[in-house]
Amino acid sequence: MSFRRVVRQSKFRHVFGQAVKTDQCYDDIRVSRVTWDSSFCAVNPKFVAVIVEASGGGAFLVLPLGKTGRIDKAYPTVCGHTGPVLDIDWCPHNDEVIASASEDCTVKVWQIPEQGLLSPLTDPVVSLEGHSKRVGIITWHPTARNVLLSAGCDNVVLIWNVGSGEELFRLDEMHPDLIYSAAWNRDGSLICTSCKDKALRIIDPRRGTLVQVKERAHDGARPMRSIFMSDGKIFTTGFSRMSERQLALWDPSNMEEPIAIQEMDSSNGVLLPFYDPDTNVVYLCGKGDSSIRYFEVTSQSPYVHFLNTFISKEPQRGMGFMSKRGVDVNKCEIARFYKLHERKCEPITMTVPRKVRSSLDLVQDDLYPDPAGPEPPLEAEDWVAGRDAPPLLVSLRDGYVPTKQRDLKVTRKNVLSAPASTGGGAKTGAPAHLSTGPAHQATPIIQHPDDEKMSEIMEELRNLKLLVKTQGKRIAKLEEQLAQFEDGDV
Missing domain, CATH: 2.130.10.10 (YVTN repeat-like/Quinoprotein amine dehydrogenase)
Structure with a gap:
């Protein structure tokens, strides 16, 4: 058809x-x-x-x-x-x-x-x-x-x-x-x-x-x-x-x-x-x-x-x-x-070809249902914890008026020096590195109370060791390429 x-x-x-x-x-x-x-x-x-x-x-x-x-x-x-x-x-x-x-x-x-x-x-x-x-x-x-x-x-x-x-x-x-x-x-x-x-x-x-x-x-x-x-x-x-x-x-x-x-x-x-x-x-x-x-x-x-x-x-x-x-x-x-x-x-x-019939009819409501606005309903930690939410909508009846934007700030978490959380079990920052297992199961590592603090520290150490090993290989390869350039082999 x-x-x-x-x-x-x-x-x-x-x-x-x-x-x-x-x-x-x-x-x-x-x-x-x-x-x-x-x-x-x-x-x-x-x-x-x-x-x-x-x-x-x-x-x-x-x-x-x-x-x-x-x-x-x-x-x-x-x-x-x-x-x-x-x-x-x-x-x-x-x-x-x-x-x-x-x-x-x-x-x-x-x-x-x-x-x-x-x-x-x-x-x-x-x-x-x-x-x-x-x-x-x-x-x-x-x-x-x-x-x-x-x-x-x-x-x-x-x-x-x-x-x-x-x-x-x-x-x-x-x-x-x-x-x-x-x-x-x-x-x-x-x-x-x-x-x-x-x-x-x-x-x-x-x-x-x-x-x-x-x-x-x-x-x-x-x-x-x-x-x-x-x-x-x-x-x-x-x-x-x-x-x-x-x-x-x-x-x-x-x-x-x-x-x-x-x-x-x-x-x-x-x-x-x-x-x-x-x-x-x-x-x-x-x-x-x-x-x-x-x-x-x-x-x-x-x-x-x-x-x-x-x-x-x-x-x-x-x-x-x-x-x-x-x-x-x-x-x-x-x-x-x-x-x-x-x-x-x-x-x-x-x-859409339409005539504006009067000054009170500038915005055609049927053409402009409220769209998604810039304010997010969730923080990253909320989403990781399993929450979902539809977009927060804004009205276009008077046209969109931009709001003051806040600067993006990056807060890197160092679990080795972070104080242990108290009994409330609040999340601080984002989870560390995650990987999928054989059944495609990705399990987030989220800040937990004191009894799980050690497992987080061990996971972070494993990730740091992996990163150092990977970067070491990369540095060695770059040094080898540099030596070839200096020797005129390349």
């Missing part, structure tokens, strides 16, 4: 995309040429960040939204990585904090000055080292402060407490091959991943258990993507056996067959899905395409309804998606994209 033939009533049927005027673009940006299927762009209501070409390492550009026009070649960048940056993601709970993942096997978290960068930023707030190969995926927890997920080419998913710089959970036996995507559900209790083995997995990261697995979600060999819908269903993009691009919708309660599937075209660009949980609209942007296709997902058959296509002349190198807090509600704008060209970043607005 072709979803295009379904004619139905929807307030989003006539949503249209429009590129902004030339003077509202960001020009002369050297967009990264790294061959990696991430979006290369991240935006929030204050800044737009773009991964750029950098000599001798990796860098990305952070611009205030209002700084349009030609960007000077000497404009400062965030440039603390020693290898190309592969993915970036703004913190949903602080518009001045951004995380980056790199080929140098690290994840770094940065605090951007309120007015933007005045000089190159080389020192992150925290550097997270736990992957053994390049890191290509990062995504923040939607409702718990300072919880960050990373996935690397070592086939490992790590979940971090950025506020303490510590590893919370390590999922290292779930994926036998390269991880293509990882996404949280609405309250951050589950993640879904897609992998080179063609399997779609739903994982409980705190227990380290597989909730559901679909072995061949898409038959094609090229990369697939998966994201959660707000009702718990999963939307995927991938390729058929005949290399045609597909989209599919899955019900986690029965994943034998998708509840909706559609073949798109025979292009070979990976389809990046962007989801707006407030309108239930999914936007598909293919890397190398010159179009954005959008669909409304409903609870009624055929579930995925084609809306329209925005077509432009030039192909996109990447795409950023603005959170609902950053759209212009006075113009009935429901989404905004930041399209990367070879040397430019071009905003594209998605608008």
Whole structure:
């Protein structure tokens, strides 16, 4: 069945995309040429960040939204990585904090000055080292402060407490091959991943258990993507056996067959899905395409309804998606994209064509249900302890007014010198290193009363010994390479 033939009533049927005027673009940006299927762009209501070409390492550009026009070649960048940056993601709970993942096997978290960068930023707030190969995926927890997920080419998913710089959970036996995507559900209790083995997995990261697995979600060999819908269903993009691009919708309660599937075209660009949980609209942007296709997902058959296509002349190198807090509600704008060209970043607005009937009718309530706000309902320790909570919502009736952002502070816990906790059993900081056992069981190590203090100290000592051993091998290898350079062997 072709979803295009379904004619139905929807307030989003006539949503249209429009590129902004030339003077509202960001020009002369050297967009990264790294061959990696991430979006290369991240935006929030204050800044737009773009991964750029950098000599001798990796860098990305952070611009205030209002700084349009030609960007000077000497404009400062965030440039603390020693290898190309592969993915970036703004913190949903602080518009001045951004995380980056790199080929140098690290994840770094940065605090951007309120007015933007005045000089190159080389020192992150925290550097997270736990992957053994390049890191290509990062995504923040939607409702718990300072919880960050990373996935690397070592086939490992790590979940971090950025506020303490510590590893919370390590999922290292779930994926036998390269991880293509990882996404949280609405309250951050589950993640879904897609992998080179063609399997779609739903994982409980705190227990380290597989909730559901679909072995061949898409038959094609090229990369697939998966994201959660707000009702718990999963939307995927991938390729058929005949290399045609597909989209599919899955019900986690029965994943034998998708509840909706559609073949798109025979292009070979990976389809990046962007989801707006407030309108239930999914936007598909293919890397190398010159179009954005959008669909409304409903609870009624055929579930995925084609809306329209925005077509432009030039192909996109990447795409950023603005959170609902950053759209212009006075113009009935429901989404905004930041399209990367070879040397430019071009905003594209998605608008519902309506007339404003009176000054009291500036905000169309049916288009703008309250979206997720920046205040998290949980702290990292709450989430680790097993609590879940939906996002705290904000009203857009008077437009979104940003609040003062608090600086990200990292408090590293040293259990060797920390005073023993008293009988209350309160948690202090984040758990230490965790690993999964043979049955994929990840057991968090949480601060306990005195009788378990010794086991924590022993665990920390084991981790320190492992770290020293690993770093010793790395130093020896670097010394050997240096000696070869000095001897002229290389």
